[in-house]
Amino acid sequence: MNLECSTRTRSFRGGPVTGSDEAAEAVRTGQAWSEFCRALEKAGDVVLSDNTPNTAFDRAEGFRYLTRLTREMLYSCVDNADPDQPRLHELDLVKIGADNPDNVYLSANIRGDREYRITGERGTISYFSIGSKANRYAKDGTMASTGELSDADLVPEPDGSIEIIASATRQGRNWLPLAPDSTGLVVRQTYLDRTTETPGKWQIQRIGEPDRAEPLDPTFLLGALRRAALAVHGTAATFAGWTDMFAERPNELVDFGQEMFQRAGGDPEICYLHGYWQLEPGQAWVIDTDVPPCPYWNFQLDNWWMESLDQRRRITVNKHTARLDADGRLRIVVADRDPGVGNWIDTCGHDRGTALLRWLGAEQHPIPTCRVVPLDSLDDLHDEEDR
Structure with missing residues (x-):
């Protein structure tokens, strides 16, 4: 993002200037x-x-x-x-x-x-x-x-x-x-x-x-x-103020109002669903949603400061890389290890942070269903998928 750093007064060009x-x-x-x-x-x-x-x-x-x-x-x-x-x-x-x-x-x-x-x-x-x-x-x-x-x-x-x-x-x-x-x-x-x-x-x-x-x-x-x-x-x-606001509804992906995100420099073509996540050891954050027709979407996991996590690890999934269910729905599993179910997102050693789901150019903007479950409980779902 561009920050307001250009001089807004007179230009510092046009003849030698010594300043005040x-x-x-x-x-x-x-x-x-x-x-x-x-x-x-x-x-x-x-x-x-x-x-x-x-x-x-x-x-x-x-x-x-x-x-x-x-x-x-x-x-x-x-x-x-x-x-x-x-x-x-x-x-x-x-x-x-x-x-x-x-x-x-x-x-x-x-x-x-x-x-x-x-x-x-x-x-x-x-x-x-x-x-x-x-x-x-x-x-x-x-x-x-x-x-x-x-x-x-x-x-x-x-x-x-x-x-x-x-x-x-x-x-x-x-x-x-x-x-x-x-x-x-x-x-x-x-x-x-x-x-x-x-x-x-x-x-x-x-x-x-x-x-x-x-x-x-x-x-x-x-x-x-x-x-x-x-x-x-x-x-x-x-x-930091945004994170505080997201934390009022933990482990959800919410439409907090697109006007706020547009005022902060967002792309008008994108619907932003931000969230705050927090997990105890042995827990997983499971996100299920329909996927609207659109040229691009992605989900990403961020730290508390709203920085995307280490991009050398599995911290994001998009329209090209995602695996959808047989009915075309998307399941994302945020956890510290891969349960073999849905699309795993690595917490990278964190137990809390922020997250974002973007729909770009979509006419509908589904709000995902989110829940926190024991990570071990997803092993049964993995066994079912294998059968």
Whole structure:
């Protein structure tokens, strides 16, 4: 996801800029850095909250989460913040808000009063979408959509390449609307089958961009460090609040209201069914549901911080990888070992966390039936399937 890190005041281009005396002095004396470090320390309060798990394991993951957020926000707010020379950046080192293990996410900082050309090749990956966002995670935990374009809308050039124009006024065959408060772009490329599909390759350029970058402005650096720290704290607090809400209905997958998830940057084509799970040793979380006709769906297991679990293990299942029952229903079994029934999802050493079922492009959005059972009781079902 893109965070609100592009400068929203005057550009730091166009002639040598020394910045205000106060900013220059804060940078020269190290006050700016000390302020940044103190703000990061304050973000640790999210991990240490009374509402979070107090085990060493869960809090270790929480502090690792903060390091991942810090790395991403520093890059987005300091090195890749310039809306005049944006770069599409793959979010491969950070996990935010139930990141989809099937997705390749790209992000860039932009401004709503600029115009941009995004060019590339569609590739063979199952799904593509691009959205312009007004990101306010650091302020109020929202990232509202200001324009959306999906692969169903794309019109390729004769050679198969694609050009998208992002602007406030309609332009070109593929137009992505921008609003005055647009701050970023988010690209989602979604696999059904990682073994055969290839994601597209995309570039972005501001239309009429300046020829060269100017020297670093201390005023910009001071503001960028402040925005990065606020983004770390705001993002962590936002999704910790979501987990608290999900925990009020444990071991269910619930439609908590799609508007909230869209305000936080969700894809309008997706229905999100979030949940909170908690298991005792020897228990399994069994999820049964009908599967609506749709081009893509998936289920994933996340930790308490809404990070997808280790993707080298069986922590997700989708339309391509799932095994359905004879009547076409889906059964998912979340447990610490494979019972040989349904579609096993590995808890990866966790005893609690969050989960998400996505229906993309579906007209119906079934709510699954969920129950917690003794894991050993599923062995009988396995024996029945074998007979």
